[in-house]
Amino acid sequence: MSLCPECDAEIELVSPDIGEIVSCPECGLELEVISRDPVEFDIAPERDEEDEEEKEEEDLG
Numbered sequence: 001m002s003l004c005p006e007c008d009a010e011i012e013l014v015s016p017d018i019g020e021i022v023s024c025p026e027c028g029l030e031l032e033v034i035s036r037d038p039v040e041f042d043i044a045p046e047r048d049e050e051d052e053e054e055k056e057e058e059d060l061g
Contacts, residue, residue, distance in 0.1 A: 002038065002039040002040060002041060003041075004024040004026065004027060004029065004031065004041065005031070005041055005042060005043060006024065006027050006029045006043065007024060007026050007027040007029070009024055009025060009026035009027065011024060011025065011031075011039075011041065013033070013039055015036075016033040016036060016039055017033065017036075018033055018034065018035070018036060019032060019033065020032070020033045021033075021044050022041075029043060029044075030043075030044040031043060031044055032044040032045070
């Protein structure tokens with residue numbers, strides 16, 4: 001079990017990927033998985049809406 005670096009809430013993930021973005025269930029902050037063993041988080045970098053739209057378009061083909 002790992003802790004949110006912002007609010008210390010417990011976050012349980014099974015087999016996360018490095019770089020995966022998750023939300024803290026308590027404070028809602030987006031966190032990036034920076035280590036798998038043990039699972040550790042850092043505050044996720046801010047993402048532009050344009051970057052997100054481009055990624056979604058790329059994923060759709």
